[in-house]
Amino acid sequence: MAAGWADKEDNELLALIQDGNGQAFAVLVERHTDRFYRLAYRYLQNRAAAEDVVQDAFLKLWENPALWQPQRHSKFTTWFYRIVVNLCLDQHKKKKPEVLDNDALVADDRAPTDELMMREQEQQMVEKEIAALPERQRTALNLCFDEGLTNQEAAEVMGVNLKALQSLIMRAKTTLKERLKA
Amino acid sequence: MSDNRDEKLETLLRSRRLEPASADLAQRIILKARQMPQTTIPSFWQSVRDLFGEFHLPKPAYVLASALVLGIVIGLSAPQETTLAADDSGGVSIQGFLSADETLL
DSSP: OOHHHHHSOHHHHHHHHHTTOHHHHHHHHHHHHHHHHHHHHHHHOOHHHHHHHHHHHHHHHHHOGGGOOTTTOSOHHHHHHHHHHHHHHHHHHHSOOOOOOGGGSOOOOSOOOHHHHHHHHHHHHHHHHHHTSOHHHHHHHIIIIISOOOHHHHHHHHTOOHHHHHHHHHHHHHHHHHHHHO | OHHHHHHHHHHHHHTOOOOOOOTTHHHHHHHHHHTSOOOOOOOHHHHHHHHHHHTOOSSHHHHHHHHHHHHHHHHHHSOSOOSOOSSTTSSOOHHHHHHHHHHHO
């Protein structure tokens, strides 16, 4: 990939995509696919489904680049997170998330020890409890803890004010602590 | 105690496991996009220009001049008494005109 392309800001790439530039689209996809996949995976807990959501989101943008309106949307990633979250929620409504498949998890070469198994169980419990949280609380957690967005950015993605977001996170954490203690 | 639990929860939340995406996911998306046409929504002015484009005249000045000349010719060749007089005393009356027509039949 030419250095010039890699240096371009998302906004510049989007303007080029609106002129039908496939190279700009390729750069944008390569730059952000992993980040949006991560978020989709958190919702769907399934690799294929998460990949489909990311693909659909990008293809929607390619098919109809006028969806991106620079004067209305402050930042591409903030706007696109919202699109991915909405697609995930749609998908989630259609299909119940699959239970974590042990084979699907990242392979660990070390011999299974009690500690590892315990951690494994803990992780599975956390995933289960997060999946049981109300939709907005789950979204707030995913955005702030997984994506590393600031509270302000996460609030923008969710279309709520900062206080509302903090309250969602607080409630989610309280619920999780209660449930994990039990 | 509560702080410990908070910390532990945050650690758990930050170390959630993730199944990595296929290595070729980005390439797959790019390839798929290449096979899809883009749909663009034209702006208002673009739509207006397109509309006028439909009625595009190759030589507008000639067409306008021809239309003007044709209008003058038609105007001059029209009969002088085309309007019906308010009173039927002068000129051609409708009644007379119709009855003249009927006599032919």
